[in-house]
Amino acid sequence: MKEEKTIEILNKLVEINNDRIEGYQTASKETEEQDLKRLFSRYIATSQKCKDELATEIRHLGGKPTEDTKNTGKFFRVWMDVKAAISNKDRHAILSSCETGEDAAVHTYTDTIKNDLSTLTPKLKSLINEQRISIKADHDSVKKLRDLATVKEKVHN
Numbered sequence: 001m002k003e004e005k006t007i008e009i010l011n012k013l014v015e016i017n018n019d020r021i022e023g024y025q026t027a028s029k030e031t032e033e034q035d036l037k038r039l040f041s042r043y044i045a046t047s048q049k050c051k052d053e054l055a056t057e058i059r060h061l062g063g064k065p066t067e068d069t070k071n072t073g074k075f076f077r078v079w080m081d082v083k084a085a086i087s088n089k090d091r092h093a094i095l096s097s098c099e100t101g102e103d104a105a106v107h108t109y110t111d112t113i114k115n116d117l118s119t120l121t122p123k124l125k126s127l128i129n130e131q132r133i134s135i136k137a138d139h140d141s142v143k144k145l146r147d148l149a150t151v152k153e154k155v156h157n
Contacts, residue, residue, distance in 0.1 A: 002119065007063035009116045010054045013128065016108040017054070018069045020047040020135075023101040031094050039145075040098075043138050050131045057124060070104075095146035102139035109135060 024040040024047075031037060055065035109132035117125055 003061045003063070005119050006121075006124070007058050007061050009112060009119060010058050010061075010124070011063070011066040012108065013112060013131070014051055014054050014058070014066050015068055015070045016105045017047040017051040018067065020044070020101065020105055021051070022069060023098070027094055027098055030089055031091070032089060033091060036091070036094065039141070046134055046138055050134070053127060053131070057127070070108075092146060092149035095142055095149055098142045099139070099146050102135070102142050105135050106132070106139050 021044050024044045028037050028040040028044075031040075051065075058065045109128065112128060113125075113132060120128070
């Protein structure tokens, strides 16, 4: 029973990483700016690494890693498509959408750490905390770039 709960918790984190991968693939397609494409590629790699680490642990527990995404991730990707189309591939709009997705990822990891740690082994607690730190750093980077785009937008108007 404990393994089932642990697998469920880890799969929730796999889902949010699947969301990030798909969200940044979409964002990369929506921008022509090479610096953002490189950045989004790096974030995809971060989530792929997290997902692979989590999948290894899930299999070790006898479970199957999910390929699903969260409904919020689907919403994020649809919103990204709409905003990109409306904003004519506007840097600020794309980064704002990315930050929305990052908020969801950080929230999912924070929620897991806050509510589910008693179910997890020390090794898994450490892994999840390390991943949260990495994803939070990506979040902060996107937020900073979005804020810079806001300032540049105001200067040009």
